[in-house]
Amino acid sequence: MDLTPIHPKVTPIYQTSVFKFNSLAELEEYYTTPGRGGRYGYSRSEHPNSDELVAEVAKLEGAAGGGVATGAGLAGLLAAVLATCQAGDHVLCPAELYGGSVVLLSLELSRLGIETTYVPLADLYDIAKWRKPTTKLVLAEVLSNPLLTVLDGPRLARACKEQGVLLLIDSSFTSPILTQPLSWGADMVWHSATKYLAGHSDVTAGVVVARDPAIGKRLRQVATNLGLMLAPMESWLAVRGLKTLRLRMRQHSENALAVAHFLANHPAVEQVFYPGLATHPGHALAEHELLGGLYGGMLSVRLADDSAAAVDRFIQKSKLFPLAPSLAGVASSCSYPTATSHRGLTDEQRRSLGITPGVLRLSVGIEEPADLLSDLQHALG
Template sequence: MTPEPSPVRGIRTTAIHAGESPDPVTGASAPSIVMSTAFVADAGVSFSAEDFGDNTPYLYTRWKNPTVDQLEKKLAALEGAGGSVAFASGMAAVTALLLYTLRAGDHLVISDISYAATAEMTNELLPRLGIGVTKVDMSDPANVKAALRPNTKLVYAESPANPILRLTDLEAVGRIAHEKGARFAVDATFASPIGIQPTQLGADFVLHSLTKYINGHGDAIGGAVIGSAQDMAAIKKEIAIRTGGILSPFNAWLIQRGAATLPLRMRAHEEGAHAVAQFLEEHPKVTRVIYPGLPSHPQYALAQKQLKNTSGMITFQVKDGLAAAPVIAKRLSVIHYAVSLGHQRSLVFYLPTRDMLRTSFKLTPAQEQSFRAFAGDGIFRLSVGLEDPADLIADLAHALDGI
């Protein structure tokens, strides 16, 4: 008698098979794209979000869609969580989580360094809605503990933090949040589910910009919130259906296809980043390199403890980076001078500290000092792709020779 396969599967098997099955009509092995906005239903089926639940049939793609469902199941499996809800962008996912967890009179504690749009939203929109916001340097869990109030409902970390690659001890911060009755959310876009699974370290919610590593090919925008089945059902009904920031089935299909190779790609991103980071650290024109996989990272011990994969994100500094940026951009031939990250091709972009502090990060003097400890006067944020590391190194060497 043939034994049943184990329900506990490896991450590579999960990335390929979770959420998917052969098409019951055609037998197609690859998932299909269901682009229909409407579905034939039995007479008498309720068309009200109030009645939406696990057993609701497909009625309208804003409610749920077979292709998006497959992706959501795959994301939940990759994180080891009960469910997920996909959105049209990473910021739509962030917005959904904040709207779900916070009300007027509530208080949010958030990392003082986070994705620029998240930072700007918590600078402006949330306070206008009557939500208190305190921003702290989460590299020290004591800062989080000191910031908590009786009305704190959510603690929001980003690790590694965009763009400076500063880390947060998720287990420690999660314990602090839960001891005070707050929920704990982590944006883990830079690490991907291959690098870290925050729900296994005490997080209630995980956020991903699917545009980045999970898609991995720079051709589809999306976002996701991942957590317990109960929370995800509520977010789906209360936020996704009612606000309408849903993911296109076509983008869901592209992202699902990318997710299948995520474990293999992340291993290659990490290997390439290690080689490139070591080259940069030894280059005479590079004054500082920050990469969690290097012993020179200020939180290397935490990175070794917490990250199963140190990803492909590097920052580096050169003397007078603002003047060097156009020279480097012009001399690059393999690496693209462009924003975004996590694609198969390598991307680099210069971020001046003065601009980041003026537009996104509203910091205290102590927080600015912590930021500058990682960023100096500005950083080149380099997303190492899947090219041959030797070619990337040669490209960077040629570019740096020009400054």
């Protein structure tokens, strides 16, 4: 069937594992031409849907070096680290870091000879103090998980550049609508596309894009060699999600700000962690650093009854904030960091980070704000 005259408005799903060649000359051209000459061979290496997703994210981030889409968010982190580090190298991170990242770095990559050091975020900016001769990479989050500490991205980027260390920014909580870390001087931006990029809780994916084409090429090589490449269907769904990203992020942010103000005045809540509140210690920095006057859809609270039992009562009474281990879908949800993202840490480690038994993380969706506040009032009653 000749499909030449067909011009779809939306890119089709190329649900195929391989692509055909008409001759040995075409096959040779595929392997020897830079950029594959516009051809595709094996979906483990590349396919049109993954390329479209990476191109769209790269455009949003201003990433001239391209990148790669992976089968999960953590696979994106794995690709970023292995594209820039090898056995004997050292990675520097803030102690306030997503638990899954900590497990990957400290449990798995350490077995491959890549060392990681964690220091308080407030001290991380002094890269010269912490770097070793083998330090190759710094990883940090724009907003820390789960207590929403605000990163001074431009300051960290300047410090990394001065010390000759690459900077990888996890922008999963903010998306390119709120932050574009390459404009600060970061070298790579990593997204768990499972979260805001896809946005509908029906995709598991990661995307990493780079400033330098050499790093972008190496990201693709690592993803190909390790089988990390995102499949066509999931790539297509993530691209579909991107088309409403700007609208969703505005509604997520507006709803979260309303929820944060409500919770800040509720007697059952001891503390609200949301950079959009003037009382948040990072509010001034967030106001300057985040784009469009938006602060995102993620917030955390510490209940006045700082106990797991109080959290469990909330979970069982809430109808619009169901307990779920992930975040950032169009429908609201809640998560309990002690038992999910940071369960791999000891009680002492969690307490040192401020993650006490009564800390609950809320992912605020795009529902009617009045419905969300009514549900919270009931759940905290």
